[in-house]
Amino acid sequence: MNASAVRRLTVAQALVEFLAHQYTERDGRRHRLINATWGIFGHGNVAGIGQALLESGPEAMPYLQGRNEQAMVHAAVGFARQSNRLAAQAVTTSIGPGATNLVTGAALATVNRLPVLLLPGDTFAGRPADPVLQQLEVPSAGDVSVNDCLRPVSRYFDRVVRPEALIPAALAAMRVLTDPVETGAVTLALPQDVQAEAFDWPEEFFADRVWHVRRPAADPAELAVAAEAVRSARRPLIVAGGGVHHSEAEDALRALVDATGVPVASTQAGKGSLRHDHPADIGGIGHTGTAVADDLARTADLVIGVGTRYSDFTTASATLFADPAVRFVNLNIASFDAHKLSAATLVADARAGLEALTGALSGHRVDETYEAEYRTGKTAWERRVDAAFAAGDDAARPSQTQVLGALDAVVGDEDVVVNAAGSLPGDLHKLWRARSPRQYHLEYGYSCMGYEIPGAIGVRLAAPDRPVWALVGDGTYLMMPTEIVTAVQEGININVVLLQNHGYASIGALSEGIGAERFGTAYRFRAADGTYTGDPLPVDLAANAASLGMDVLRAGSVGELREALAAARASDRPTCVYVETETADTVSGPPEAQAWWDVPVAETATRPAAVKAREDYDRQAAARRRHL
Numbered sequence: 001m002n003a004s005a006v007r008r009l010t011v012a013q014a015l016v017e018f019l020a021h022q023y024t025e026r027d028g029r030r031h032r033l034i035n036a037t038w039g040i041f042g043h044g045n046v047a048g049i050g051q052a053l054l055e056s057g058p059e060a061m062p063y064l065q066g067r068n069e070q071a072m073v074h075a076a077v078g079f080a081r082q083s084n085r086l087a088a089q090a091v092t093t094s095i096g097p098g099a100t101n102l103v104t105g106a107a108l109a110t111v112n113r114l115p116v117l118l119l120p121g122d123t124f125a126g127r128p129a130d131p132v133l134q135q136l137e138v139p140s141a142g143d144v145s146v147n148d149c150l151r152p153v154s155r156y157f158d159r160v161v162r163p164e165a166l167i168p169a170a171l172a173a174m175r176v177l178t179d180p181v182e183t184g185a186v187t188l189a190l191p192q193d194v195q196a197e198a199f200d201w202p203e204e205f206f207a208d209r210v211w212h213v214r215r216p217a218a219d220p221a222e223l224a225v226a227a228e229a230v231r232s233a234r235r236p237l238i239v240a241g242g243g244v245h246h247s248e249a250e251d252a253l254r255a256l257v258d259a260t261g262v263p264v265a266s267t268q269a270g271k272g273s274l275r276h277d278h279p280a281d282i283g284g285i286g287h288t289g290t291a292v293a294d295d296l297a298r299t300a301d302l303v304i305g306v307g308t309r310y311s312d313f314t315t316a317s318a319t320l321f322a323d324p325a326v327r328f329v330n331l332n333i334a335s336f337d338a339h340k341l342s343a344a345t346l347v348a349d350a351r352a353g354l355e356a357l358t359g360a361l362s363g364h365r366v367d368e369t370y371e372a373e374y375r376t377g378k379t380a381w382e383r384r385v386d387a388a389f390a391a392g393d394d395a396a397r398p399s400q401t402q403v404l405g406a407l408d409a410v411v412g413d414e415d416v417v418v419n420a421a422g423s424l425p426g427d428l429h430k431l432w433r434a435r436s437p438r439q440y441h442l443e444y445g446y447s448c449m450g451y452e453i454p455g456a457i458g459v460r461l462a463a464p465d466r467p468v469w470a471l472v473g474d475g476t477y478l479m480m481p482t483e484i485v486t487a488v489q490e491g492i493n494i495n496v497v498l499l500q501n502h503g504y505a506s507i508g509a510l511s512e513g514i515g516a517e518r519f520g521t522a523y524r525f526r527a528a529d530g531t532y533t534g535d536p537l538p539v540d541l542a543a544n545a546a547s548l549g550m551d552v553l554r555a556g557s558v559g560e561l562r563e564a565l566a567a568a569r570a571s572d573r574p575t576c577v578y579v580e581t582e583t584a585d586t587v588s589g590p591p592e593a594q595a596w597w598d599v600p601v602a603e604t605a606t607r608p609a610a611v612k613a614r615e616d617y618d619r620q621a622a623a624r625r626r627h628l
Contacts, residue, residue: 005202005203006200006202007200007201007203008198008199008200008201009199010048010051010052010195010197011048011163011166011190011194011195011196011197011199012051012190012195012196013051013052013055014163014199014201014205014206015052015119015166015170015190016037016049016052016053016056016060017060017206018170018205018206019033019037019061019090019117019170020034020056020060020061021206021207021208021209022034022174022209022211023208023209023210023211024086024087024178024210024211024212025210025211025212025213026212026213026215027215030210031083031086032087033088033177033178033211034061034087034088034089034090034117035062035079035083035087035088035089035461035462036061036062036063036064036090036461037049037053037061037062037063037064037090037091037092037119038064038065038066038072038073038075038089038090038091038092039053039063039066039072039091039093040065040066040067040069040072040092040093040094040098041092041094042093042095042121043094043095043121043133044094044096044098044099044120044121044122044123044134044192045093045094045098045119045120045121045190045192045195046094047192047196048121048190048192048194048195048196049092049119049190049195050092051196052195053092064089064461064486064490065486066091066483066486067482067483067485067486068101068454068480068482068483069091069093069098069099069102069105070101070102070104070105070450070480071105071450071453071454071480071483071486072091072454073091073102073104073105073106073108073109073116073118074105074108074448074450074451074454074458074480075089075454075455075457075458075483076088076089076090076091076105076109076458077105077108077109077112077114077116077451077455077458078418078441078451078454078455078456078457078458078459078462079458079459079461080109080114080115080116080458080462081112081114081441081458081459082416082438082441082458082459082462082463084245084246085113085114085115085180085183085213085246086213087462088117088177089116089117089458090116090118090119091105091116091117091119092119092120092121093119093120093121094120095120095122095123095134095135095145095146095147095192096133096134096135097134098120099120099121099122099147099149099150099189100146100149102118102120102150102187103149103150103153104448105185106150106153106185106187107153107185107446108443108445108446108448108451109184109185110153110154110155110184110185111184111445111446112184112242112269112443112445112446113183113242113246113445114183115177115183115185115186116184116185116186117173117177117186117188118150118154118185118186118187118188119187119188119190120147120150120187120189120190121189121190121191121192121195122145122159122190122191122192123145123191123192124191124192124193125161125191125193125194126193127142128193145159145189147159147187150185150187151187153185154184154185154186154187155176155182155184155186156172156173156176156182156186156187157186157187158172158173158187158188158189159188159189159191160188160189160190160191160194161191161194162194163194163197163198164199167201167205169188170188173188178213180213180247180333180334181333181335214349215247215349215351215352216333216348216349216352217348217349217352217353217356218331218346218348218352218353218356218357219346219347222345222346222347222348223346223353223356224360225344226304226329226344226346226357226360227357227360227361229302229327229329229344230260230262230304230329230357230361230364231361231364233301233302234367235296235299235300235301235302235366235370236262236301236302236304236366237263237265237296237300237302237303237304238253238256238263238264238265238304238306239265239266239267239270239303239304239308239310239314240253240264240266240267240274240306240307241266241267241269241270241305241306241307241308241309241314242267242269242270242308243270243308243350244270244273244306244307244350245272245273245437245438246307246350247307247333247350248351248437249273249307249349249350249351249354250273250274250437252350252351252355252358253273253306253350253354254278255355256354256357256358256361257274257278257280258280259361259362259364260358260364260365261280261365261366261368261371262280262304262366263281263282263296264278264280264281264282265282265284265285265289265290265293265296266281266284266285267284267286267308267311267313267314268284268288268425268444269442269444269445270306270307270308271283271284271429271432271434271440271442272434272435272436272437272438272439272440273306275434275435276432276433276434277433279371279375279378280374281378282296282377282378283378283429283430284429284430285297285314286311286314286315286316286320286595287312287316287317287426287593287594287595287597288313288426289429289430289594289595290381290594291380291591291594292374292377292378292380292381293594294316294320294594294595295377297320297321297322297595298320298321298322298323299322299323300323301323301325301326302326302327302328302329303321303326303327303328303329303341304329305331305332305337305340305343306331306332306350306353306354307331307332307333307350308330308332308337309337309340310337310340310341311445312597312598313444313597315341316595316597317596317597317598317624318624318625318626318627319598319620319623319624319625320595321341321627322623326627327343327344328340328341328343328344328627329343329344329345329346330344330345330346331346331348331353331354331357332346332348332350333347333348333349333350334347335347342627342628384591385430388401388402388405388427388431388591389401389402389405389408389431390402390405391405391406391558393558394558394559394562395557395558395559396557396582397556397557397558397582398555398557398558398561398579398581398582399581399583400423400427400499400501400505400589400590401427401431401589401590402561403497403499403561403579403581404428404431406558406561406562406565407469407471407497407565408432408433409562410562410565411435411467411469411569412435412467413435413436413439414436414439414465414466414467415435415439415466415467415468415469416456416463416466416468416469417432417440417441417469417471418441418442418443418451418452418455418456418459418469418471419441419443419452419470419471419472420444420446420447420448420449420450420451420452420455420476421443421447421448421449421450421451421452421506422472422476422504422505423473423505423506424473424499424506425442425444425447425506426506427590428442428471429442430590430591430594431590438463441455441459443455449475449476449480450479450480451480452470452472452476453470453472453477453480453481453483453484453494454480454483454486455470456468456469456470456496457483457486457492457494460492460493461492468493468495469494469495469496469497470494470495470496470497471499472496472497472498472499473498473499473500473501473505474498474499474500474501474502474503474539475503475504475505475523477541478541481544481545481548484496484548484549484550484574484576485548485549487550488548488549488574489549491573492574493573493574494574495568495569495571495575495576495577496550496574496576496577497565497576497577497579498541498542498545498577498578498579499579499580499581500541500579500580501580501581501583502522502523502524502536502537503521503524504521504522505521507521508521508522510599514599514601514610514613514617515601515602515605515607515609515610515611515613515614516609519531520532523536523537523539524536524537525537541578542554542576542578545576545578546576549574550573550575550576551571551573551574551575551576552575552576552578553567553568553575553576553577554578554579555577555578555579556580561579564577564579565577596620596623598621598624600617601614601616601617
């Protein structure tokens, strides 16, 4: 190539061309890094990025039309997670509300360590008129725009105020997106005048560039310490987090467990690391975990965290790991997470670290009485799952757990179940029988209402041959049903299971438990006393989904639900299964929480429910500890 060769393009055209030539590589397999660009256009990006996407054409950069900027980020996050973080998508918006709508999605991506490239328009760099439409004026800082809201929720942020600044900014953005330690939301704010400005770009900028996604090996000294800790433990327990999936380390985990007999509990992000029917898989851990997993956690003398960041749901707000002598070994590619809970660290890629640990533990196995104990506990919990899923009367309205039971009977190994918020994550974590590594897709780092439908679209784009189910309650549905239109427009065949329970069920239950008595959590008319305790609101969410273009199947009973789910799975169109759930105590429900979660309760109150809740809180909080 002639080193002096240049190409004259606008900044936006150059960026789109650059993105079309970026790739990741891991284990000898190459993936296109930026698979597509989502966009909603306004005056801040239509003449820049919009024109560039049109000029480049769909082969160079596919374009996807969204309805809500936050939802577009959610779809891109779903795509990235399903792609094991080896491929991502970009999202472009105008300035103003379009840009600020990105903030929630960016936080979700960064909290969950998932890559997404954000390209919001920005106000004029040259300031020919000040202010322009939608510009935020800050009297003390002329260089601030609404895009600065994205700084704390982005792993990398840059504002490209001159054409030539795009080169280092774009390269830095790719570095962060492809770094398994640093990845998350990456923001390149693009002033609207700069987007349209032409520049002579070196041809080398547009050459194919491959970003190697590394698998750092375990340090020998750390590996020796970790192996000795496992060999000397009487009751070791593995906590599998999302890093197992990101690293595609499921086979390596299974090999370690088959060799040593150490049981595996999973976080929300790590569920499915072992198949549900593996003898050592004891299900979810923490506040929404299984009885067997939480009982073992309380008595474990060694906890081996693999790719987990130890959220408060996992640790039961620092009350779960109760053995006075408990110690931790953390295998994590991020040193930041590996050092949590004062652990002995094994800073390495999950797959590489597990393979090395298996070799270092050759010939070692836990005591057979320990294996017999957790297998007995697993069997007992499976009976509780069966009871929650069971439907005694096909003509009756189903409970939420019976809905899950009906879905469990319909899905195959290849199906993907997507959820994020409400009461469903707890039920799924306790009860769902994950059949394959990527079947269980719970966004629970940010637990963002509204993620499910766009997230399911992203999953389906990444895995077009896998049936995808978005499970949503009425509260979540009302937050963000807009991308149903996108699914219909693009022919993205997702299934939405819409559960109507007339309110915020999860927060309602939490509210009752902490003395707030379900205040403000029901979707009902106001009663005479001013509370929302009147008749249910006369909303018809099934009709709403139909109005957005979905096929809708209404299920009024358990039997009708089974038929509707089977029909939805067989359909080649986006389909909604609508069911009103039964909440009465007479029907099956989920097992109660097996571990605590710290939600502070009012220290002074006059209402008896709050006074009692505070007494319970003080008793539970006394069990918190710092692992030092």
